[in-house]
Every structure is written in C-alpha cells, then in structure tokens.
Amino acid sequence: MSDVIKNTYNFELFNNEQYVIGEKIGEGSYGYVYKVIDLNSTSKELYALKILKPSYSKRFIENLIKYSTNNPENVDDLYRSYRGRRSILHKYKMIYLDNIFLPEGEIITGYATLSELASYGNLDNYLKEHKNLNYSDRLEIVNTILNGIQNLHCKTICHSALKAENILVFKKSEQEQNARSSRSSRNKSNNLDIELSLSDFSVIPSFSERSIISPNEFYASYTSPDCIKYPNNGYSFEDDIYSFGLLLWQIAYNETPFLKEFKEINNIKLNNVILNNNSHAKNGYGEDSELSPILPIQNDNTKEMPYEFKKKIEERNKEIELLESYNKIQQSTHYINDNYKLNLNRPGRVERHSQNNELLKLYNLIVENQLRPEVGNTIPSRYHDLILNCWNNQSKKRPDLVKIEEEVTKLMNSSYKNKMISLDYKLSDRQSKSLSKCLNDSNATTYIHTNATKKEKTKSVWNKFNPRNSIMKIINKTKTGYNHSRSDLRKTVFLNDDVDSPINDPSSSKNPLLYQNEIEMENIQLPEQIGYNNIPIGHCENDYTTINIDSGTDTVIIDTNPPLTPETHTYDTSYSSYNDVQKNYDANTSYLTDTTHANNVSYISSGINDSIMENSTSVTNDTYYDNYYSSDEHENTLIYPDLDLTDIEQDNDVDSIILQELNLRKKSIDDDINDPLNSKQVNNEFNTLQKEKDISGHFSNATSFTYSDKDENEDSNISNYSVAKNYINYTTNKRNTLFAFLESKTSANTNDDLELSSSEENINFYDEEDIKQLTEKTASTNSIKDDLKNAEKAKGDLNAVKNDYITKNEYISSPIANNNDGSELEREMYRFTH
Numbered sequence: 061m062s063d064v065i066k067n068t069y070n071f072e073l074f075n076n077e078q079y080v081i082g083e084k085i086g087e088g089s090y091g092y093v094y095k096v097i098d099l100n101s102t103s104k105e106l107y108a109l110k111i112l113k114p115s116y117s118k119r120f121i122e123n124l125i126k127y128s129t130n131n132p133e134n135v136d137d138l139y140r141s142y143r144g145r146r147s148i149l150h151k152y153k154m155i156y157l158d159n160i161f162l163p164e165g166e167i168i169t170g171y172a173t174l175s176e177l178a179s180y181g182n183l184d185n186y187l188k189e190h191k192n193l194n195y196s197d198r199l200e201i202v203n204t205i206l207n208g209i210q211n212l213h214c215k216t217i218c219h220s221a222l223k224a225e226n227i228l229v230f231k232k233s234e235q236e237q238n239a240r241s242s243r244s245s246r247n248k249s250n251n252l253d254i255e256l257s258l259s260d261f262s263v264i265p266s267f268s269e270r271s272i273i274s275p276n277e278f279y280a281s282y283t284s285p286d287c288i289k290y291p292n293n294g295y296s297f298e299d300d301i302y303s304f305g306l307l308l309w310q311i312a313y314n315e316t317p318f319l320k321e322f323k324e325i326n327n328i329k330l331n332n333v334i335l336n337n338n339s340h341a342k343n344g345y346g347e348d349s350e351l352s353p354i355l356p357i358q359n360d361n362t363k364e365m366p367y368e369f370k371k372k373i374e375e376r377n378k379e380i381e382l383l384e385s386y387n388k389i390q391q392s393t394h395y396i397n398d399n400y401k402l403n404l405n406r407p408g409r410v411e412r413h414s415q416n417n418e419l420l421k422l423y424n425l426i427v428e429n430q431l432r433p434e435v436g437n438t439i440p441s442r443y444h445d446l447i448l449n450c451w452n453n454q455s456k457k458r459p460d461l462v463k464i465e466e467e468v469t470k471l472m473n474s475s476y477k478n479k480m481i482s483l484d485y486k487l488s489d490r491q492s493k494s495l496s497k498c499l500n501d502s503n504a505t506t507y508i509h510t511n512a513t514k515k516e517k518t519k520s521v522w523n524k525f526n527p528r529n530s531i532m533k534i535i536n537k538t539k540t541g542y543n544h545s546r547s548d549l550r551k552t553v554f555l556n557d558d559v560d561s562p563i564n565d566p567s568s569s570k571n572p573l574l575y576q577n578e579i580e581m582e583n584i585q586l587p588e589q590i591g592y593n594n595i596p597i598g599h600c601e602n603d604y605t606t607i608n609i610d611s612g613t614d615t616v617i618i619d620t621n622p623p624l625t626p627e628t629h630t631y632d633t634s635y636s637s638y639n640d641v642q643k644n645y646d647a648n649t650s651y652l653t654d655t656t657h658a659n660n661v662s663y664i665s666s667g668i669n670d671s672i673m674e675n676s677t678s679v680t681n682d683t684y685y686d687n688y689y690s691s692d693e694h695e696n697t698l699i700y701p702d703l704d705l706t707d708i709e710q711d712n713d714v715d716s717i718i719l720q721e722l723n724l725r726k727k728s729i730d731d732d733i734n735d736p737l738n739s740k741q742v743n744n745e746f747n748t749l750q751k752e753k754d755i756s757g758h759f760s761n762a763t764s765f766t767y768s769d770k771d772e773n774e775d776s777n778i779s780n781y782s783v784a785k786n787y788i789n790y791t792t793n794k795r796n797t798l799f800a801f802l803e804s805k806t807s808a809n810t811n812d813d814l815e816l817s818s819s820e821e822n823i824n825f826y827d828e829e830d831i832k833q834l835t836e837k838t839a840s841t842n843s844i845k846d847d848l849k850n851a852e853k854a855k856g857d858l859n860a861v862k863n864d865y866i867t868k869n870e871y872i873s874s875p876i877a878n879n880n881d882g883s884e885l886e887r888e889m890y891r892f893t894h
C-alpha cells in the first residue's frame with residue numbers, strides 16, 4: 061500500500077476526527093475491510109471501510125465511472141449513498157483517505173468505500189453458522205436475493221460477482237423487528253432476524269479481469285461455464301442466473317459450492333505428491349490435510365494451524381509470488397492446456413491462473429464435464445429442479461427472472477412445512493365433521509364420488525402415466541337435476557343420474573380414466589393465483605359450494621349444492637353439537653345431508669383481500685338468502701391470523717388490538733399444531749374465537765368467502781378457484797415433500813454426506829396412513845433405484861477422471877518439481893515443499 065494515489069475524483073475526505081478505524085473484518089480481491097466507529101453519531105454507529113488496494117483501486121473506480129457515464133442516476137442510486145433506508149443493493153460512499161493511520165500502524169493514502177456494517181458478515185459465514193435455518197427462512201433468503209438481482213437487471217446491470225461472500229447479512233433493526241412482530245407473517249419465519257444486501261455488483265466487467273485481480277480466488281467458481289470459456293466476453297444476465305443456481309444450492313445445503321470437489325482435487329494432488337515423495341505426508345498437519353502442497357494458501361485456512369506450519373506457508377506463498385514474477389510459469393501453462401483442455405482464449409488469464417492448478421482443474425470440470433455440486437433428494441423437487449435449471453450448462457436454457465420468480469413464489473406459497481404448516485386453522489363443529497367425513501369416510505353415501513374402489517382404479521391406472529402430478533383432479537359435484545345457470549365449473553359438467561359412469565364417449569377429448577363428474581386439472585381454467593399470501597385452507601364452504609381437500613387422494617372436491625327449497629328440506633341429525641343459537645336457526649332452515657351449509661371461511665391476506673372484496677358480496681347483503689343465514693351464522697367466520705397482515709395493518713379500520721390478539725393466538729397454535737387438517741386440535745381455538753364476536757365481525761365484511769346468490773357473474777368464482785388452486789398446490793407440495801423425505805430415507809445410507817434437510821423434521825406433519833401409502837407408491841416406482849444407479853455411475857465417472865488424472869500426472873505431480881530448466885530458486889522450492 062505504498063503507492064501514493066491522488067484524489068483525482070475529489071471524493072469526500074475521510075474524517076479522522078469523526079471516524080475511528082477498528083479491527084480488520086474482511087478481505088476481498090479489491091481491498092481490506094475494517095470496522096469503523098462514527099464518533100459523531102449519538103449511537104456510535106458502526107460502518108465498514110473497504111480500503112481499496114492501490115493496484116486495483118483505479119480499476120475499481122473506472123468501472124464505477126463507466127456506469128456513471130452510461131447512467132449517472134444508477135451510480136448515484138447504487139454507490140454514492142450509504143445512509144437512509146437499507147436497500148437490497150448494498151450502498152456505499154466513495155471516500156479518500158489522506159494519510160490515515162491503520163490499526164496495524166501503517167499510514168495509508170488512497171481510495172476507500174464507506175458503508176453500513178453488516179453485523180453478521182457475509183452469507184457464506186452466516187449459512188455455516190446457522191445450519192438449522194428452517195425451510196421458509198431459506199426461501200426468504202432466496203427470495204431476497206432474487207429481488208436484488210431483479211433490481212439490478214431492471215437497471216440493465218449484471219451483478220457479475222454473485223456469490224455468498226458478496227451478500228451481506230445485517231441484523232434487522234429493532235424498529236423493523238418491532239414492526240414485524242406486530243403483524244402476523246405467514247411466509248416469514250419469526251426466527252429470521254436478518255436483512256440481506258447484494259454488494260460488489262458490476263465492478264468486474266469480465267472474467268479475464270477478475271482473473272487478473274484475483275487469480276487464486278476459489279469463489280470465482282460461481283462463474284458460469286461460458287465466462288470461463290470466453291473470459292473476455294463480459295458477463296451476461298444468464299451468468300447471474302447460473303450463479304444464482306449455485307446460491308440456491310448453497311442456501312439449501314449450507315456449504316460453499318464446489319468446496320468438496322475442490323478439496324477432492326486438492327487431495328488427488330496431495331496423494332500424488334505423497335506417491336512421489338513419502339516424506340511429504342509428514343507435513344506435521346495431519347493426514348486429512350485440506351492444503352495443497354503447491355497452492356498459495358489463504359490466511360483463513362491457516363487459522364488453526366500450528367505456528368510452525370503457518371510460517372512455512374507464508375514463506376512458501378512469498379516464494380510462489382516470486383516465482384510468478386520470474387515468469388517461470390510457462391511449463392505449467394502448457395501442462396494445464398495439455399491435460400485439462402482448457403479452452404481459454406486469453407493467454408494472460410491462463411498465466412495468472414496457472415499457479416492454481418486445482419482451480420483450473422475445477423474450471424475444466426465445470427466447463428467440460430458439466431460438474432456441479434451434488435444435489436440430493438432431500439430437498440423439495442421444485443427447488444431441486446430450479447437449481448438444475450438455473451445452472452444449466454446452456455445459458456439459453458436457464459430460466460429468466462420471471463420464471464424464477466414464479467417458481468420461488470410457488471415454493472413460498474407451498475412452504476407449509478415448518479412455519480407455514482401451523483395455519484391457524486379453525487373449524488366449527490359442523491365444518492370439522494364435514495371435513496373428517498370427507499377425509500376419513502370415503503364410502504360415505506353422501507360422497508358417492510369418492511367411492512374408494514373407483515378412486516383407486518382411476519388412480520392406479522393414471523398413475524402409470526404421470527405418477528407425480530396427474531392424480532390431482534377436481535371432482536365437481538352437484539345434485540341431480542340441479543339446473544343452475546351460473547357459469548362456473550359446472551358448465552362443462554351437468555350431472556344426471558348416471559353421474560358415476562366413466563367417460564365412454566370415444567370422441568370425448570377428456571381423459572377416459574375420469575368419471576363424468578371429474579375434471580382434469582388441465583381442463584379447468586383456474587385464474588392466476590392472486591397475490592403471494594393465499595393460503596390453502598383445507599376446507600371451505602359457502603352457500604353453493606363446499607370445497608374439500610381429500611388429502612389421502614389428492615383430490616379437491618368442489619361440492620355444489622342446489623339452493624334450498626322447501627322440497628329439499630332434509631335435517632341432518634348427525635350434528636349434535638350445535639349451540640343454542642344454531643339450534644334456533646335450525647328451526648327455520650334446512651340442511652342437506654351431504655354437506656354442511658353456509659359457513660363462511662374467511663381469510664385475510666394482503667393479496668387476496670381485494671379480490672374478495674371486489675368479487676364477492678357479503679351474505680348479509682344478499683336478500684334472497686337472508687332466510688338462510690342468521691347473524692350468528694355469519695359470525696361463524698374463520699380467521700387465519702397466520703398471514704401477512706401488512707396491508708391490512710395500514711388500514712385504519714383494523715384495530716391493532718385485534719392484530720395483537722391474532723398474533724397471540726397464532727403463537728399458541730404454532731406451538732402445538734403440526735397438522736393443519738387436524739380439526740380436533742383447532743376446534744377449541746375456534747370456539748374461543750366464536751365468542752369474540754367483534755373479531756369476526758370486524759373482518760367478515762371485508763373478507764368473507766362468499767359470493768352473491770343469483771349472480772351470473774363469473775368473477776365471483778375467482779375466490780373459489782383460487783382456493784381450489786391453493787389446495788392443489790398444497791397437496792402437490794405435500795406429496796413432493798413426502799417423496800423427498802422417502803427418497804432421502806432410501807438414499808441416506810448410500811451417501812453419508814447427504815444432509816437430511818428440513819424434510820425430515822417435518823415428518824410429523826403427515827399421518828401414518830399418508831406415509832404408508834406413499835412408501836408403497838415410492839417403493840413401486842423405480843425412480844429411486846435409477847437415481848441411485850445414476851449417482852453410482854456419476855461417481856464411477858468421477859473416479860475414472862481422477863484415476864486418469866493421477867496416471868497422466870504422476871510424473872509431473874508438481875510442476876515446480878519437474879521444471880527441467882528450473883532455477884536455483886525452484887530447486888530450493890522443491891526441496892522446501894517436499
């Protein structure tokens with residue numbers, strides 16, 4: 061740091077009086093990061109000061125200016141400010157240090173950046189230190205990073221250095237946390253007290269430049285194969301997506317991508333050296349050394365080393381640097397090109413990287429062998445597929461941000477595991493009876509269409525075609541002779557007496573394995589899911605329709621009832637637990653035996669709320685049905701506090717006391733309920749809720765799941781459909797997780813390294829019957845076996861590559877040792893390293 065750099069750009073001067081420089085907290089390719097205290101601030105705020113290495117600071121600033129010329133607004137927005145609300149893109153201010161003392165005693169003059177201090181450091185560290193993050197926390201992290209990338213790409217900026225080290229982790233401010241705890245949040249875990257910021261974007265224009273700045277940087281392995289192959293081409297959006305794929309993997313597995321592979325390559329090298337020189341094994345640092353005998357070694361690795369060894373490493377690193385400066389690296393360049401077929405079109409880059417053969421080998425495996433970190437079956441299949449798609453070798457095949465967002469949203473909406481599983485699910489007695497009927501009594505005469513044999517038949521045949529997805533169907537059920545003209549699902553299925561007959565019309569385009577009253581998913585135009593916060597509620601009723609989910613068969617039953625007329629009066633005596641109000645109500649109303657009647661399920665959600673308000677008319681406004689609803693009935697509204705109430709919170713109509721109440725309730729339920737369909741557990745809760753009329757009254761107008769009686773309005777069905785869609789997502793994901801779990805069980809023995817991620821801890825979500833069924837199903841497919849075979853094959857292939865590598869390179873296990881025209885220094889080096 062001895063070069064004196066002038067403040068050519070007139071950056072603000074670092075105020076020695078105001079800021080005190082503290083310990084060094086990080087080191088990157090561009091500079092050294094120090095903690096700084098702002099003495100002028102009342103709370104003695106902490107900042108991070110990144111002092112740019114003189115050799116690269118000019119380049120760093122040039123890159124900034126490049127952006128500045130292109131779009132000054134961007135720079136201002138992205139780089140110049142570090143105060144104010146924390147953003148998903150890390151902001152910093154350029155400053156100039158004029159003869160400033162560092163804690164090490166050095167005096168420094170040059171450029172630096174000043175930014176808010178990330179108290180948890182970077183995401184790489186954070187993930188390693190927080191291995192027990194639950195699934196929804198992880199999804200939240202994924203989503204935040206995705207938002208950051210979207211933010212950049214919108215400004216037509218590629219991040220270009222996306223890696224966990226460049227994602228800073230801040231502790232959420234108290235203010236934020238308070239705000240958060242005062243609202244219920246479905247998607248967000250209460251444990252996650254962090255905020256993320258993407259840093260270091262767009263300062264590296266191309267891989268060749270990066271390789272000049274940080275030739276040994278292992279973390280460059282987040283770089284896409286295209287960038288490695290064509291290092292001068294610059295970064296593209298697709299390259300960011302590739303890195304995002306690796307981040308997805310890292311977030312799922314808590315490990316730095318390729319670290320294992322990198323170590324493995326290092327070990328080969330190590331073994332190789334041992335083969336050639338037994339004495340090398342006695343390096344005093346144990347057999348399981350992670351160190352390469354020829355690599356310059358990062359300080360981090362030396363932390364726990366015996367002092368002697370540390371010193372040797374430092375000396376050796378210095379000598380390697382010297383070697384580089386002697387430009388004696390030609391031979392290893394040759395060696396690399398020959399053996400690794402690295403298609404590098406810039407010799408400079410090869411030279412710079414060639415001192416790190418292991419890294420080059422890794423790059424080659426990434427490019428040529430499409431090597432990627434191992435993805436086990438312990439993660440949900442949708443997540444699994446997203447990783448694979450993002451890091452697809454062909455950039456054009458990677459999903460774009462819109463698609464990724466879609467997938468992440470689906471994942472988030474379906475993260476019923478852990479937090480989201482604890483839906484504050486409340487059912488009235490009647491509703492829960494209806495639900496358990498639906499779930500448990502498949503032969504009940506009132507649910508003819510869920511007749512077990514027929515279901516099984518349909519399912520078993522259809523399973524053969526598409527085992528994972530196709531058994532999801534909607535059974536649309538109406539009463540015989542009911543001729544209502546509403547244009548809902550029933551318009552395609554008008555049921556007569558032969559409701560049970562399979563579709564036998566050969567000209568029908570429908571799946572012949574379905575019965576007439578069953579509709580294939582594909583044939584149902586479900587409107588787009590509204591908002592992020594829809595929630596699968598398991599069971600839902602209104603005056604016409606009962607939607608039940610049959611978790612055993614992954615079937616959504618939309619059960620439509622005729623309007624009640626005196627002729628159809630049928631009292632259902634099975635409901636014995638009505639309260640007095642309901643009994644009175646019974647005297648004036650009728651029930652059909654096959655379904656409970658007219659209990660509204662409400663749910664509060666920032667996204668769906670509007671749509672419900674727009675598309676539905678509260679039952680109380682409905683004159684036609686006034687006879688069938690008592691006011692108490694209407695209070696029989698279910699509330700789902702386990703939702704993001706952010707928007708509602710801002711609504712003055714909603715009392716904050718109620719919100720608090722909901723949160724309390726949520727918390728108490730969080731603790732005991734694992735199964736959202738377990739109505740027994742929630743009944744008590746609901747009873748309590750019922751008494752609190754003001755709560756249900758408060759929300760019912762805005763959020764009742766209802767629609768007007770005589771409308772011909774298609775829109776009114778949106779609410780129905782979105783609920784149905786939620787059900788479908790819910791069951792799909794539930795099943796996928798089960799599959800993942802079962803697969804992980806099967807494959808766990810074969811690979812100890814596989815982490816049994818959150819799916820294992822969620823197993824109590826499922827009842828034994830579920831597990832039994834799925835175990836059988838899984839056992840009957842060969843997919844796991846195939847997976848295992850493939851894994852074995854891949855392992856074999858890797859071994860072959862390894863062996864090939866060892867054989868080919870035995871005679872040149874160390875490029876330095878085999879440097880024929882080696883200088884005195886090199887011979888010294890060889891003696892030293894062996």
Ligand SMILES: Nc1ncnc2c1ncn2[C@@H]1O[C@H](COP(=O)(O)OP(=O)(O)OP(=O)(O)O)[C@@H](O)[C@H]1O
Nearest residue numbers: 086087088089090091093108176177178182225260
């Ligand atoms: N604001 C900050 N708060 C806390 N730690 C920080 C901050 N900025 C950087 N660090 C730490 O210092 C490390 C190196 O910083 P940074 O990544 O910005 O350097 P760099 O020279 O740009 O490196 P690279 O080019 O490898 O990304 C980070 O990984 C992080 O651990």
